[in-house]
Amino acid sequence: MSASTSALQPAAQTKSTRSGDLPFYLWTAFGLIVFPLVFGLPIFNGYGGLATQILIVGIAAVGLNVLLGYAGQLSYGHAAFYGLGMYGAGLTLLKFFPGAHSFALPIIVGVAIATLAAFAIGSLVVRLYGIYFALLTVAFAQMVYFIVFQWRDLTNGDDGLQGISTPSLNLGVVRFDLSAALPALNLGPFGDLSSIKEWYVFVAIVMFIVIAFVRTLVRSQYGEVLAAIRENEERSGFIGFDVRRYKIAAFVISGALCGLSGALRALYDGSAAIEALTIDTSGNFVIYTVVGGVQTLFGPIVGTGLIMWLQNVISAKTDAWRLIEGIIFVAVIVFLPNGIIGSLRKRKFSFAGLLRAK
Amino acid sequence: MNKQLSRGRFLAASAAAGALAVNGFPQVMAATKEIVVGLDLPQSGPYSDQGQDQLRAYNLAIDEINKGGGIMGMPVRATVGDDQTKADVAVDNARRMIERDGAVMITGGSSTGTAVAVSGLCQQMKTIFMATLTHGDETTDGACHKHTFRRYxxxxxxxxxxxxxxxxxxxTGNWFYITADYTWGHSVTDNIISVIEPKGAKTVNNVLLKLGTTDFSQALGQAQSAKPDVLCITEFGKxxxxxxxxxxxxxxxxxxxxLVPLADEYMAKGTGDNFDNVVCTAPFYYKYYAAKNAAAKKFVDxxxxxxxxxxxxxAxxxxxxxxxxxxxxxxAGSINPDAVIAKLEGYHFxxxxxxxxxxxxxxxxxxxxLVxxxxxxxxxxxxxxxxxxVLEEHNGETVAIPQADSKCKIESA
Known part of the structure; x- marks a missing residue:
């Protein structure tokens, strides 16, 4: 193991020196600040609440991408972890600890339940490859769905959980009621700052941490080994890596991020719906990731934003929004096989190559 | 690579053009203030016939109101969302209507599942919710809220x-129930059992089936072999x-x-002669009330x-x-929710x-x-x-749940 570690060290170093860390994080922060403002422009017809939802669900897509993009394993069952995070957080406030006015506790419980489930399911499914892997994840996700559906006494079955009252965020000195609006400030064509709630700020910070975490992860030795497994699993095994353990870890990390997304969604909506656990939700995560671009940090978020925007804004204007969504999905697969962000990045690289050639 | 580039550009251009075409020109704020109402109802899914008919009725009412000068001189504008009979979509729709479109009232819906979820959100966002087709007790019982009103x-x-x-x-023989497995179905079947069992009826079985079930053969096979005296179908819509x-x-x-505890015109149309001799209840029947009441006739016509x-x-x-x-x-002379709620509570009409x-x-x-x-x-x-x-028309007062038996506690704010 030590030999392979030292062999990988130089690669990791060259990568981190190639592009500086500080500009990346500054641009990320800038993007997260500007997103809800640009999104509110009349041409996009978005609104602060949708920007918040996109970031929350985007965390799940980023999580799925750890498995799909970086480890190369297609899961059609990540709704299970999203839903468990959601129900875990909701039930914490409604049934497990109804007196606890804690903001962190429901998130911790939701993520913990999702992580444990991801470990249990991941340990079993990583033995399989390709289509069998995908099918088994579907099977386990359906099991979770039916358990939650049938366990009416605890989960309310088909009715889901309602009336989850979001506690305020206690940071010791200050308390934030996240549903409060930001101060009024006229930003001209970008509308008014008060149309955005404090929730967005909180979720943007969480998203920033998630991006930093995943970026560090894929640039670490661990990420390099995952890439090696993705490219050639058999050879990675022969070199001496314990492929199964690496894959389980990727599965658990992606499951935990989906759980985090679900827990935040439960607190944001004040409800948990059984639809979160359906195969549709799993399929959505895959579509978000593929449309945005697998193996890219921002692809899944862009894909989530585009599709959720279509669902939310276009569906209010035309009944044919599912057709538009389908056409976009097909167009991306045909014209941009690397997804939106993946294709942009590729183009930049090819320009650079063109310049160097001359 | 060049070909790839042009394809990429083509796609980007067509996506931008598409976005423009769909959005139309940026909406300019109207000079006169308007009242925006959010119509959150199913246009697809098992209860969509009912949702589509509600949409017709809302459009009729809004047209009439706008022709008559709007509400306090302000025109009414509707923003519509398809809730797909799913609670999460219904909540997303309501949030969009309130946050982006500035809806001051949310209304519509064909399921108690969506109604209870939307009711929770509207309470959180201090927006009035006039629930429409929701028949489960929950909406005005355990899950009642200050901002929610349900007339059905x-x-x-x-x-x-x-x-x-x-x-x-x-x-009072053997009863077999097929029940939609969500809050409405449970509420209806429980209520029927609580009425009929004290009289001596026996429940042979109660088969719970998920909302949106299309194949009932397994449950019906069980019913066939159980040979009950009564088959109660607590299902709705398609x-x-x-x-x-x-x-x-x-x-x-x-x-x-x-027995079909709750039915409407679309369900009767879809079942044709199979509905012959089936007993059901409904809050309204156009033929009955149009013959009885001039206001009903005007609306039906x-x-x-x-x-x-x-x-x-x-509708x-x-x-x-x-x-x-x-x-x-x-x-109330205002769209302030507290003032409007005060004018609805206890109002006779x-x-x-x-x-x-x-x-x-x-x-x-x-x-x-109506029975x-x-x-x-x-x-x-x-x-x-x-x-x-129509077999009987009951005064609502005599059959409604008394306060002593209700779980409802309206919030003070």
């Missing part, structure tokens, strides 16, 4: 209204149509007395003239909800039915309940919607 009859009222008919016509039509294929409509079909009972509730909101805003009122402690509308019996298509006189004869 509920399961408790239906079961009490049918009590005499149930014992007289269906008897689910009920599928269930009853499949029950007929099993020969159950001939061998067993069938206007609706039929505009759309070519008479209104279903959910009537939608229409009256819109006018109830208008009236309350005008009495006569719309398309008899005298009715909004109960102040649970925000349930107290209006009459009806289906007639064969041949006796409908060419109108497939004219599906029943």
């Amino acid at each position: 009859n509920n399961a408790h009222m239906s079961a009490r209204a049918m009590a005499t008919t149930l014992t007289k016509k269906y008897g 689910d009920m149509v599928n269930c009853l039509n499949q029950a007929a294929q099993f020969g159950l409509t001939k061998s067993t007395k069938i 206007a609706f039929t003239a505009k759309y070519g079909t008479p209104p279903s009972n959910g 009537e509730c939608a229409y009256t909800n819109m006018y109830q909101y208008k009236g309350a805003v005008e009495r 006569t719309a398309t039915k008899g005298p009715e009122y909004w109960r102040d402690w649970d925000h349930q509308g107290i209006s009459s309940v 009806m019996e289906g007639v064969p298509v041949a006796e409908r006189g060419g109108d497939t919607f004219a599906f029943a004869k």
Whole structure:
């Protein structure tokens, strides 16, 4: 193991020196600040609440991408972890600890339940490859769905959980009621700052941490080994890596991020719906990731934003929004096989190559 | 690579063009203030017939109101969302309507599942929710909220209204239930059982099936072998149509007395002769009230003239909800939710039915309940919607849940 570690060290170093860390994080922060403002422009017809939802669900897509993009394993069952995070957080406030006015506790419980489930399911499914892997994840996700559906006494079955009252965020000195609006400030064509709630700020910070975490992860030795497994699993095994353990870890990390997304969604909506656990939700995560671009940090978020925007804004204007969504999905697969962000990045690289050639 | 580039550019350009075409020109704020109402109802899914008919009724009411000068001089504009009969979509829609479109009132819906979820959000966002087609007790019982009003009859009222008919016509033998497995189905079946079991009826089985079930053969097979005296189908919309039509294929409509606790015109149309002799309840029946009440006749005629079909009972509730909101805003002289709520609570009025009122402690509308019996298509006189004869009309007051038995506690804010 030590030999392979030292062999990988130089690669990791060259990568981190190639592009500086500080500009990346500054641009990320800038993007997260500007997103809800640009999104509110009349041409996009978005609104602060949708920007918040996109970031929350985007965390799940980023999580799925750890498995799909970086480890190369297609899961059609990540709704299970999203839903468990959601129900875990909701039930914490409604049934497990109804007196606890804690903001962190429901998130911790939701993520913990999702992580444990991801470990249990991941340990079993990583033995399989390709289509069998995908099918088994579907099977386990359906099991979770039916358990939650049938366990009416605890989960309310088909009715889901309602009336989850979001506690305020206690940071010791200050308390934030996240549903409060930001101060009024006229930003001209970008509308008014008060149309955005404090929730967005909180979720943007969480998203920033998630991006930093995943970026560090894929640039670490661990990420390099995952890439090696993705490219050639058999050879990675022969070199001496314990492929199964690496894959389980990727599965658990992606499951935990989906759980985090679900827990935040439960607190944001004040409800948990059984639809979160359906195969549709799993399929959505895959579509978000593929449309945005697998193996890219921002692809899944862009894909989530585009599709959720279509669902939310276009569906209010035309009944044919599912057709538009389908056409976009097909167009991306045909014209941009690397997804939106993946294709942009590729183009930049090819320009650079063109310049160097001359 | 060049070809790839041009493709990419082409796609980007067409996506931008598409976005422009769909959005149209950026909306400029109208000079006169308007009242935005959010219509959150199913346009797809098992309960979509009911949602589409509600949308017709809302459009009719809003057209009429705008022609008459709007509400306090402000025109009414509707923003519409398809809730797909799913709670999470319904909540997303309501949030979009309130946050982006500035909706001051949310209304519509065909399921107690979506109604309870939207009610929770509207309470959180301090926006009035005039629930429409929701019949489960929960909406104005355990999950009642200050900002939610529900005029439609509920399961408790239906079961009490049918009590005499149930014992007289269906008897106290063996009962077999097929129940939609969500809050509404449970509420209705529990209420029927609580009425009929003390009289001596026996529950053989209660099969719970997921909302959106299309194949009922397993449950109906069980019903067939159990040979019950009564088969109670607590299903709604297309689910009920599928269930009853499949029950007929099993020969159950001939061998067993069938009860459908809640039905409407679209369900009766979809089941045709299979609905013959089936007893159901409804809060409104266009034929009955149009013959009895001038205001009902005016509404039914206007609706039929505009759309070519008479209104279903959910459409009537939608229409009256819109006018109830208008009236309350005008009495309050403001769209402030607290002021509007104060003007709705305890308000007595006569719309398309008899005298009715909004109960102040649970925000349930107290209006009459019809007990009806289906007639064969041949006796409908060419109108497939004219599906029943009215057996009894009950005063809502006598059948509604008394405060002592209710779990409802309205919030103070």
